Amino acid sequence: MSENFPLQEVKIVELTRVIVGPCVGRILGDCGATVIHVETSKKPDILRVAFPYKDGKAGINRAGYFNKYNADKYGMTLNLGNPKGIDVMHRLIEWADVFIESNAPGVVAKHGLDYGGVKDINPDIIMLSTCQMGQEGPLAKFKGYGVQAAAMAGFHEVTGYPDSGPVGPFGSYTDMVSPQWLIAVVVAALIYRRRTGKGQYIDHSQLETGIHFLAPSVLDYTVNGRCTERIGNRENSAAPHGAYQCKGNDCWCTISVFSNDEWLAFCGVLGNPSWTEDTRFTTFQERKRHEDELDRLVENWTRERTAEEVMSLMQRAGVSAGVVATGEDLHNDPQLQHQGHFKMISHTEIGEVPFDNPPFKLSKTPCEVKMSAPCLGEHNEHICHHILDMSDEEFIELIESGALE
Amino acid sequence: MDGLLDSIRVLDLTDEKGLLCGRILGDMGADIITVESPAGNSARTRGPFYKDVPHHERSLFWFTLNSNKRGITLNLETVDGRELFKKLVKTADFVIESFPPGQMDTLGLGYDILHKLNPSLVMTSITPFGPDGPCADYKGSDIVIMGLGGLSYISGEPTREPIRIPVPQSFFHAGSWAAAASMVAFYHREITGEGQHVDVSMQQAATWATYTTQEWWSYAGMNLTRQGIWRQIGTSRMQVLFPCRDGYVMLFLVGGAAAAPGQDLLIEWMDREGLCPDWLRGFNFSELDVSTASQDFFDDLSHALADFTVTKTKGELFEWALKNTLFLAPVSNAEDLLKNPQLQSRNFWVSLDHPEIDASVTYPGPFALLSETPIRMRRRAPLLGEHNMEIYNEELRISQEEMMALKGKGVI
Numbered sequence: 001m002s003e004n005f006p007l008q009e010v011k012i013v014e015l016t017r018v019i020v021g022p023c024v025g026r027i028l029g030d031c032g033a034t035v036i037h038v039e040t041s042k043k044p045d046i047l048r049v050a051f052p053y054k055d056g057k058a059g060i061n062r063a064g065y066f067n068k069y070n071a072d073k074y075g076m077t078l079n080l081g082n083p084k085g086i087d088v089m090h091r092l093i094e095w096a097d098v099f100i101e102s103n104a105p106g107v108v109a110k111h112g113l114d115y116g117g118v119k120d121i122n123p124d125i126i127m128l129s130t131c132q133m134g135q136e137g138p139l140a141k142f143k144g145y146g147v148q149a150a151a152m153a154g155f156h157e158v159t160g161y162p163d164s165g166p167v168g169p170f171g172s173y174t175d176m177v178s179p180q181w182l183i184a185v186v187v188a189a190l191i192y193r194r195r196t197g198k199g200q201y202i203d204h205s206q207l208e209t210g211i212h213f214l215a216p217s218v219l220d221y222t223v224n225g226r227c228t229e230r231i232g233n234r235e236n237s238a239a240p241h242g243a244y245q246c247k248g249n250d251c252w253c254t255i256s257v258f259s260n261d262e263w264l265a266f267c268g269v270l271g272n273p274s275w276t277e278d279t280r281f282t283t284f285q286e287r288k289r290h291e292d293e294l295d296r297l298v299e300n301w302t303r304e305r306t307a308e309e310v311m312s313l314m315q316r317a318g319v320s321a322g323v324v325a326t327g328e329d330l331h332n333d334p335q336l337q338h339q340g341h342f343k344m345i346s347h348t349e350i351g352e353v354p355f356d357n358p359p360f361k362l363s364k365t366p367c368e369v370k371m372s373a374p375c376l377g378e379h380n381e382h383i384c385h386h387i388l389d390m391s392d393e394e395f396i397e398l399i400e401s402g403a404l405e
Numbered sequence: 406m407d408g409l410l411d412s413i414r415v416l417d418l419t420d421e422k423g424l425l426c427g428r429i430l431g432d433m434g435a436d437i438i439t440v441e442s443p444a445g446n447s448a449r450t451r452g453p454f455y456k457d458v459p460h461h462e463r464s465l466f467w468f469t470l471n472s473n474k475r476g477i478t479l480n481l482e483t484v485d486g487r488e489l490f491k492k493l494v495k496t497a498d499f500v501i502e503s504f505p506p507g508q509m510d511t512l513g514l515g516y517d518i519l520h521k522l523n524p525s526l527v528m529t530s531i532t533p534f535g536p537d538g539p540c541a542d543y544k545g546s547d548i549v550i551m552g553l554g555g556l557s558y559i560s561g562e563p564t565r566e567p568i569r570i571p572v573p574q575s576f577f578h579a580g581s582w583a584a585a586a587s588m589v590a591f592y593h594r595e596i597t598g599e600g601q602h603v604d605v606s607m608q609q610a611a612t613w614a615t616y617t618t619q620e621w622w623s624y625a626g627m628n629l630t631r632q633g634i635w636r637q638i639g640t641s642r643m644q645v646l647f648p649c650r651d652g653y654v655m656l657f658l659v660g661g662a663a664a665a666p667g668q669d670l671l672i673e674w675m676d677r678e679g680l681c682p683d684w685l686r687g688f689n690f691s692e693l694d695v696s697t698a699s700q701d702f703f704d705d706l707s708h709a710l711a712d713f714t715v716t717k718t719k720g721e722l723f724e725w726a727l728k729n730t731l732f733l734a735p736v737s738n739a740e741d742l743l744k745n746p747q748l749q750s751r752n753f754w755v756s757l758d759h760p761e762i763d764a765s766v767t768y769p770g771p772f773a774l775l776s777e778t779p780i781r782m783r784r785r786a787p788l789l790g791e792h793n794m795e796i797y798n799e800e801l802r803i804s805q806e807e808m809m810a811l812k813g814k815g816v817i
Contacts, residue, residue, distance in 0.1 A: 156655065184429055
């Protein structure tokens with residue numbers, strides 16, 4: 001590799017599934033780490049059998065969900081119920097600096113791959129376990145998906161319209177907030193290990209990280225005894241503040257006006273219509289008091305314009321506003337394009353597809369997606385030959401034994 | 406060493422958009438010095454406030470993002486202030502900032518200059534849309550960034566406006582991704598001794614919270630849309646949020662081999678309480694193919710379930726679900742969280758004393774349990790200028806007279 005990736009000497013093996021664990025490995029891979037994703041063909045990751053599939057055709061290697069979180073990894077299939085399979089896993093553990101697993105608590109222990117077992121093979125390894133509730137505790141065995149963890153963390157209770165029940169952010173939101181912290185702590189643990197020679201075990205609960213993303217609202221309860229109520233898109237210190245319908249089918253633009261200068265600029269963009277001088281709207285307190293009416297008047301104006309037009313008119317005047325982006329909009333966003341957010345990479349089975357780059361850039365050492373997600377078992381031979389130095393005979397024996405299923 | 410980042414120093418110049426980055430590094434043991442203008446960080450004006458009294462020493466928003474940090478005041482708009490900052494940079498491993506693009510350069514404190522003073526420095530910049538590009542100078546409030554990042558469009562009722570989480574998620578996505586990126590740069594420094602400049606775009610960070618929005622478009626040419634309290638399954642939608650006596654629960658029902666054992670038992674429970682419609686009695690979920698079931702079926706099922714759940718509390722339903730294996734969880738409010746037995750058993754809640762308001766405040770605690778270097782909540786957020794003496798006088802050896810003079814000139 002000619003380029004100088006920051007984590008290029010780091011070796012990671014993961015026994016991960018769904019989002020959080022795979023996403024940690026994916027970003028570390030973008031930063032140059034060699035990552036081996038171990039899975040089994042007997043029980044494929046649910047993301048491999050989830051929509052959307054490339055061109056709408058279902059297939060184990062065609063799922064966008066899996067591909068998104070597993071780029072920049074070598075893929076290997078192993079049957080851990082097979083003695084030769086577990087032996088290969090042990091050799092990968094021995095090879096690795098970091099072992100990441102994201103199974104239900106107790107699953108890796110069944111294969112002797114809990115921290116105690118792993119440490120016997122590789123004493124200074126760093127092991128990360130991430131699951132919904134944490135490894136121990138009365139709810140550790142809770143069965144559910146990230147959507148349930150998000151509801152339990154409190155996102156749904158506070159997110160919704162003031163006149164109806166909870167709605168929540170889309171999907172398994174605790175999965176969206178966890179990987180970042182884990183990348184930070186794994187790399188910090190690698191540095192600590194370089195300095196002290198000591199590895200360690202990291203036990204992570206996605207529920208807990210979710211709560212950190214709501215911390216100010218949680219303190220409002222622990223200090224003031226108040227549970228946050230659903231307020232739609234409103235914000236205490238701003239008005240107008242919302243998502244407003246624009247011209248077109250389900251097209252929206254957000255606008256937020258915090259300061260008085262922003263209010264005057266906002267009125268200027270609208271051409272200072274007479275209602276903006278009505279005493280119901282001239283001060284912030286009055287605007288808050290008449291916010292329903294204010295929102296209606298703002299929307300009367302936005303409805304006549306496209307979301308892009310509203311955004312650029314407002315931003316040119318110094319008012320914070322933005323298109324509520326669809327998937328298509330993200331791909332066409334000029335700022336994201338400027339930053340090279342999406343990168344086309346050829347996938348072995350489905351051809352060229354765009355992958356998201358990490359949300360950061362380092363000035364001297366590149367961090368970017370380089371290799372497509374693996375097809376199921378795509379790198380079995382590469383890993384056995386080049387990483388585990390097996391002979392052809394040994395590799396063929398493995399295949400015949402069913403260890404690589 | 407007993408913290409992961411012991412002996413690492415971070416100068417934190419961020420406002421609300423980036424404060425979480427330093428908080429995470431501080432939780433891992435680094436010495437974080439938050440550097441505020443003498444007027445105070447703008448995050449101090451964000452509510453909620455202690456006992457609802459707006460005051461710069463009572464912002465709960467500030468409290469949560471600045472635990473485990475020390476704090477000094479410094480006016481970077483003054484020549485003396487910049488010189489002092491440069492002295493501090495020589496003692497630091499990281500500088501984190503979230504000024505508008507280019508402002509550090511305008512202040513004469515851009516990466517090139519700081520790098521000359523301290524070649525191993527890692528400087529992390531957090532901006533709404535990145536350092537350059539056609540929209541780099543756009544203003545980005547939380548609602549705007551979450552919209553441009555793609556999560557808002559898919560959140561909310563299909564027939565109503567896209568909805569925001571009312572706690573500023575884009576600030577926290579940016580801050581936590583900045584912590585990740587800073588550690589990657591630090592790893593490179595550990596090997597080579599070389600520092601570098603890290604750029605984090607809040608919009609890009611937000612795009613990582615959108616599941617397969619991007620892939621629905623690039624793989625299937627479709628836009629993922631809002632599903633409200635339902636989830637799309639095949640061509641039908643199934644309700645997942647249900648009312649109960651004291652709030653709501655989230656319940657996922659699955660068909661075929663993946664069906665949870667508790668699903669059929671739930672129907673039996675409904676029946677025992679006389680709340681199971683005839684058609685649903687004895688229903689076997691393992692024989693249900695959700696991809697072909699009709700919308701009428703899901704609507705009837707949802708009504709029957711809602712009629713039952715509304716007679717129970719969140720706690721009753723969750724307890725039953727744990728015993729019988731059902732994909733059900735309470736829609737928790739903060740009160741439920743404090744009572745959550747799992748969080749209690751992991752000692753998640755931590756109290757920190759705030760003597761100046763005569764209070765002990767309960768916080769969310771360690772973000773992970775580390776066997777060798779536990780994450781600890783060591784100190785509450787700093788008061789404005791609380792550690793000026795420690796840093797300027799005791800460490801930089803600036804006399805108290807000089808400090809008074811600097812104070813007089815509005816530098817500290």
